[in-house]
Amino acid sequence: MTEESAGDVIRRDRFSGGPARDFLSSLAADERIFEADLAVDRAHVVMLTEQGIIDDCNAADILSALDSVEKDGHAELPGGEDVHEAIEAAVIQRVGEDGGKMHTARSRNDEVATCIRYRLREDILDAIEGTLALREALTETAAEHTETVMPGYTHLQPAQPITVAHYLLSYEAAVARDTARLLDAYGRINQSPLGAAAFAGTTFDVDRERTADLLGFDSVLGNSMDASSARDFLAETLGALATHATTISGLAEDLVIFANKGYVDLSDDYSSTSSIMPQKKNPDTLELVRGTAGDAVGGLSGLLTNLKGLPRAYNRDLQLAHPHAFRAVDAVVNATDVAAGAVATATWNADELAADAGDGFSTATGVADALATTGMPFRTAHEIVAAAAEGIDDADDAATIAAKLDAAAEGVLGEPLWTRVNRETVEAALDPAESVSSRDSLGGPAASAVETQLDDARARFGDDADSVAARRDALAQANEKLRAEVDSYV
Template sequence: MALWGGRFSGDASAMFKQVNDSLPFDYVMASEDILGSIAWSKGLLRADVLTEQEQATLEQALKNLLAQVQAGEIDFLQSTEEDIHSFVESHLTDALGDLGRKLHTGRSRNDQVATDFRLWCKEHLIGLKQDLLRMLESLLKCASRHDKAILPGYTHLQRAQPVLFGHWCLAYVEMLKRDISRIDDCIKRLNQCPLGCGALAGTTFPVGRDELAADLGFDGPCLNSLDAVSDRDFVLELLFTASTGMMHLSRMAEDLIFYNSGEAGFLHLSDAVTSGSSLMPQKKNPDALELMRGKCGRVFGHLQALLVTMKGLPLAYNKDMQEDKEGAIDAVNQYHICLCIGVEVLDGLSLNLEACRKAAQQGYANATELADYLVSKGVPFRTAHDISGQAVVTAIEQGLPLEGLPISTLQSLHQSIDKDVFDWLPLEVVVNKRNQLGGTGHEMVTRALYLEHENLDKLKAALSHNMDDER
């Protein structure tokens, strides 16, 4: 049932319907459209457009349809309706006759779709927050399982200084915490209700926009009808949030792909998240991680596409804006999948402690420690830096680690060096001396893990409380 046929004497072409009809993808907002319609029926009751009996009849019919939707009993793709809004209205009209045709009084698909999509985005942002909390928990568990493991830290993909594996995990914990905060910010800004703004100029019916907003769980109504129906900042923010989160997952995937490589061999991935080669029977490929890395670009593309779509649109609504949904729906789905597979990767991961330690020792990662030792003896840091570099060159020439050089060789580089230098150079000492806030020392990492577990419990409790409020 077209919602706009009165002005037209001819039918839309099949090709136009193919490009125009959105039901094949916007059916995912069926529940939101029904809930919005229930709220609108209450607004029409307040405006004396509906009697109490009419409103009750409409609400019950909508609840019956919602039950069917939630039970998966409706095949939307078999319908010829233009969009989810016409689908719901057609269902009501078939069930209730002219009463069903009253529901759209004072409402436009412009404010209707803006409301539906805000509700959909909010629900799925909350779902992504749950996914992020699960992954954060997996990172903390992974760090705790390997709390004493040392591996080389890198800059420029060159071995730099040794770090605890738990410190590596905690770096991504920080990223996930920022991702969670971005979701909270996104929800805060989108949580305004466009319903009652009409096509662009507002509605003439006193539906009670504050009550509409409260009924649908919004913080309040949108304050400008032109902006309300044409704003898609909330979709862009969702896509940016997903893109930033996917970028973090992609960086983690890249680290783990390298750590899993034959050249590094720092860790093993479980069979559950790897695949083999059709030709080479020895291969065990990190495909789950590579797909996480690859899907990152796909999500970036959806953000860029909508930015380009929106940049030249005049106020108010334009049909170009229908392009907001497929990208956002796919981005949310891909981000969700990658967070879930990330949990599986982390839960099944095991470290090769010997390979990690050997690599940390071989990279002359204690060269900075030798410089710091010289500073403790009163040598200016720049001078100490040069001497330590000379020591590394000598060690490389002799095929030895720094701590393997004879004391006589070290003393030939500077007279301040004494036998106590060897107390500064062991791997554990190098790591554990970095016990200032934010450092990789065992004391700091242990403390950080404890605090992050506490923080995780608070985030879970707050989310559970907010979801109960929404219900």
């Protein structure tokens, strides 16, 4: 068989030419699943042989040819509509017509569905490991700043003092949920469609559980029509990636703003300068992290639009579905790595943070709480503090603010504030550090509460790291098992 005719192994002279051939082809894009297809081919051939569907000699020839194809690489494949056809053609080039027996009892429909899952599960483990690295950076940095008071914001307005640790752990908690979503998605990715054939199963006595085991899948998809056509695992994966990208986009935005205010210095490794303005230090990498969310959300939208309204079983539209997931996982993994590095290498400026922690009368809630502890209704306390806030300036010291609070109380209560509460109690509540330390409820910013959050974060991290390691080990063991079976023939 010549190289020119090798790509026609499936259809021979029927539908093998014409201007639409290139339009139909996904061969170049399929380089990503080249190794996956070889693994799927090997497992399928081993199973066919064990089931007596092809003989040992034929299996040895095919498996040796697959090793040769792998050594030569994707770039040396003959032409074809896709990598599956091209690999089959390459095997037939080496073995002869009997090489075509490798495709017995399967379709490209179940083959490609298996290859996508086989490759995507590795990519998702990479993504999960990226979230773990980010969580580790957030947790370790937080542990260094349990006493570093900073302004807390709502609506970008000064709200209440918190600590750098409390702030960073808020993102650790969010990223931990992103990890959990990706782990959940992995479980539904790691199910084998192989053996479903085009969509209606096969007349051959195949062992689907055997190929699933050789390929490291946790289970087999039961319904053959669902197995070949299902792409909801891509939607779930992209949804989890888009959610995580949105999480780190918020983190990136915060750090860009904090850098602008002088609260944090980003490492030069995660910054750049202007081509014309030599004084500039720009948080460019974080701006790209922020923008990655748009790519991920766009990919999810494109995927769901591709899948919307498709009739059941296989449709060629599905050829365009999985690239959305692969593009997104690459972008999000890279962005997560950058976010983790930026967090780990940033320097938090404690003096600037502390100086601004009380801006905008951000201890007002603490004062209202202090008044409410005397038995005063919180709404009355809120009214007094709100009335005083209109005349309070960031330059006012504690004594001046206390006097303004007393005057406001006269207007609301008709009596001095100090008949209800001790002045020293109010002045203590006005101190940002005291305000933080008093907020020791579960999940609060006080150092004692943060230590509990750190312990929880470390425990979650350990559990999730173990889960990833177990999945990596399972895949490695399956790969070794498959290789051993192949070697027994070749």
